[in-house]
Every structure is written in structure tokens, then in C-alpha cells.
Amino acid sequence: MTSRSPGARVRVPRAEREAQMLDVAEQVFSLRGMQAATMDEIAELVGVTKPLIYDYFGSKEGLFVATIERARGQLLTALIDSWVARPSAPPRERVRGAVHAFFSFVDEHAQAFALLRTEGSLIGDACASVERIRQQTAKAFAEGLATLPAFAGLEPRRVTVMAEVVIGGCERLAVWRTTHPGTSADEATELVVTTIWDGLSSVPDG
Structure with missing residues (x-):
């Protein structure tokens, strides 16, 4: 058994x-906001030197953008997986699956979603990164809609607009849920699908 002297630094791939840096940064940024978060605190929590974080990400904004980009990739994967999971399911159920994947992601990655809600204070690459999430999320949803028989013959622009409406509704409801706890992912999914897919006329009078 090889012993290691006290204080010796373990080399991590x-x-x-x-x-590790992204996990801690996501936590600190979501708690304090980008402006108030410090690289000193992040470095201390990770257990590395501040220059090492700069070596990886270049700047605090670069680290912030990296956390957003990672969340973007995870959300896209969740949406794409939801579309391909049940190719023979009825169209409404496939749409429901994609919407549910969105709300499940928000619940499972609350810290990442909190970062996206700070967009009013973002500039430059960080702001552009948030917008890329919206664009690519809507694109993934539009591509999923295009696989449904009823949508196959529609003009691509129309399908894109429909996807934008669905994702916009999902995002606003997700933000609303942060200040009105108690609405589960299942309930949020049904609200979106019933309102958008079935139409407002499906809501009982009164």
C-alpha cells in the first residue's frame, strides 16, 4: 500500500x-447571481487555485457561459431522447413526452434553470448563450413535430412557429412555478398540452 504525504495534491483528470468546477460554479452562480459570485469562492469550494479556473475557462464570464452551455446540451439530449423513445405512440402522447421532458429537466436541474432566469443582467457571450438555448430547444421541438404524420406536409416555417409557441409557454410556466410551488412536472405538462394542443376551447366554461 502506497502512502501519500499530508498535503500532497492528487492529480485529477x-x-x-x-x-467539478462546473458543478460548483452552477451552484454559486444560481445562489448569488453572476455579478456577485466570485472566482475566489468557487476556487475554494472546488479545492483548486483561482488561476487554474482561469486556465480552464479564461474568465468568470467564460465559466458562466460554460455552465449554461452544459445545461443546454443536457436539455437538448433530454428532448431528443423523448421524441425517439416512443416512435409509434399517438402524436399527442409524443408531444406530451417532449413537454414532460422539459419540465423534468427543470426540476432535476433547478440550479441550471436558475442561471437562465438571470438573463436581464447578462451581456455579451452569456446573453448570446441563453438565446442559443432557446433557439436550439425550439429547433429540437420543431424537428420532433415534423416527424408526426399530421405535421409532415406543413410548411417548415409554420412548424417552427408552433415549436416556438410551445417552448415559450413551457418556459414561462417553468418560471411561474419557481414562485408558486406545488405544481408538479406532470401537472405542468398537462396544462401546456391541454392549452396548446387541445386548444383553449377544451377548457370548461367558467
Whole structure:
């Protein structure tokens, strides 16, 4: 058994260290906001030096953008997986699955979603990164809609607009839920699908 002297630094693979930095950064940014968060605090919580974080990400904004980009990739994967999971399911159920994937992601990645809600204070690359999430999320949803028989013959622009409406509704309801706890992912999904898919006329009078 090899002993290690006290205080000796363990060498961590770059990918693993980067994931650690992003995990901590996501937590700190969501708690304090980008402006108030400090690289000193993040470095201390990770257990590395501040220059090492700059070596990985270049700047605090670069680290912030990296956390958003990671969340973007995770959300896209969740949406795409939801579309391909049940190819023979009825169209409404496939749409429901994609909407539910969105709300499940928000619940499972609350810290990441909190970052996206700070957009009013973002500039430059960070603001552009948030907009890319919207665009690519809507694109993934539009591509999913296009696989449904009823949508196959529609003009692509129309399908894109429909996807924008659905994702916009999901995002606004997700924000509303943060200040009105108690609405589950299942309930939020039904609200969106009933309102958008079935139409407002499906809501009982009164």
C-alpha cells in the first residue's frame, strides 16, 4: 500500500476537474447571481487555485457561459431522447413526452434553470448563450413535430412557429412555478398540452 504525504495534491483528470468546477460554479452562480459570485469562492469550494479556473475557462464570464452551455446540451439530449423513445405512440402522447421532458429537466436541474432566469443582467457571450438555448430547444421541438404524420406536409416555417409557441409557454410556466410551488412536472405538462394542443376551447366554461 502506497502512502501519500499530508498535503500532497492528487492529480485529477482534466475532464473530471472541469466537471467539478462546473458543478460548483452552477451552484454559486444560481445562489448569488453572476455579478456577485466570485472566482475566489468557487476556487475554494472546488479545492483548486483561482488561476487554474482561469486556465480552464479564461474568465468568470467564460465559466458562466460554460455552465449554461452544459445545461443546454443536457436539455437538448433530454428532448431528443423523448421524441425517439416512443416512435409509434399517438402524436399527442409524443408531444406530451417532449413537454414532460422539459419540465423534468427543470426540476432535476433547478440550479441550471436558475442561471437562465438571470438573463436581464447578462451581456455579451452569456446573453448570446441563453438565446442559443432557446433557439436550439425550439429547433429540437420543431424537428420532433415534423416527424408526426399530421405535421409532415406543413410548411417548415409554420412548424417552427408552433415549436416556438410551445417552448415559450413551457418556459414561462417553468418560471411561474419557481414562485408558486406545488405544481408538479406532470401537472405542468398537462396544462401546456391541454392549452396548446387541445386548444383553449377544451377548457370548461367558467
